[in-house]
Amino acid sequence: EADIYQTPRYLVIGTGKKITLECSQTMGHDKMYWYQQDPGMELHLIHYSYGVNSTEKGDLSSESTVSRIRTEHFPLTLESARPSHTSQYLCASSDYKTDYGYTFGSGTRLTVV
Amino acid sequence: KNQVEQSPQSLIILEGKNCTLQCNYTVSPFSNLRWYKQDTGRGPVSLTIMTFSENTKSNGRYTATLDADTKQSSLHITASQLSDSASYICVVSDRGSTLGRLYFGRGTQLTVWP
Numbered sequence: 001e002a003d004i005y006q007t008p009r010y011l012v013i014g015t016g017k018k019i020t021l022e023c024s025q026t027m028g029h030d031k032m033y034w035y036q037q038d039p040g041m042e043l044h045l046i047h048y049s050y051g052v053n054s055t056e057k058g059d060l061s062s063e064s065t066v067s068r069i070r071t072e073h074f075p076l077t078l079e080s081a082r083p084s085h086t087s088q089y090l091c092a093s094s095d096y097k098t099d100y101g102y103t104f105g106s107g108t109r110l111t112v113v
Numbered sequence: 114k115n116q117v118e119q120s121p122q123s124l125i126i127l128e129g130k131n132c133t134l135q136c137n138y139t140v141s142p143f144s145n146l147r148w149y150k151q152d153t154g155r156g157p158v159s160l161t162i163m164t165f166s167e168n169t170k171s172n173g174r175y176t177a178t179l180d181a182d183t184k185q186s187s188l189h190i191t192a193s194q195l196s197d198s199a200s201y202i203c204v205v206s207d208r209g210s211t212l213g214r215l216y217f218g219r220g221t222q223l224t225v226w227p
Contacts, residue, residue, distance in 0.1 A: 040219065042219045092156070107156050
């Protein structure tokens, strides 16, 4: 059973719209991450958080922003979506209890038209 | 440059057959190597984790090997099933940073035919 939840699973929106991708985990993990994945390509880290009120940008430049007001919640926001943002977005969490192995959500498939 | 290379890029096998997926890495320093299975449209799920001192680890029909000297790993799938059809991703973690940075391969897309 998944302990990390992402909503929505699929989203099709028009250019210029503001969107928020939700990610919640029930494991009490301190670290959370957002990855972007295009078909047939490796995952790229776009944001991560060590804990509440801690957020950092990842390796791949992204126009999205994140917040971490609660341990369990790590939403990602795009203020103005563009077709270049079309991708799969995966949220993950990790903790010392799992030797920092990642638990991934099911992902959000975003299409901007 | 720290990289993870996987081969083959894609593989088709018949149900019941065995197969082996390869992962070569140049990540240094090295902390651990994980194999993940990612079903289409889903997030990756961890299959195995191997540290520097481990050579072989099994998880059901999945057996992973690690040669830390040559920086190679393999994932062997025995008696394949249709449900094994997925992308298998090799992920290497370094120990040089507080983040414990992960390096992802592009995955091997495995298709099992009946």
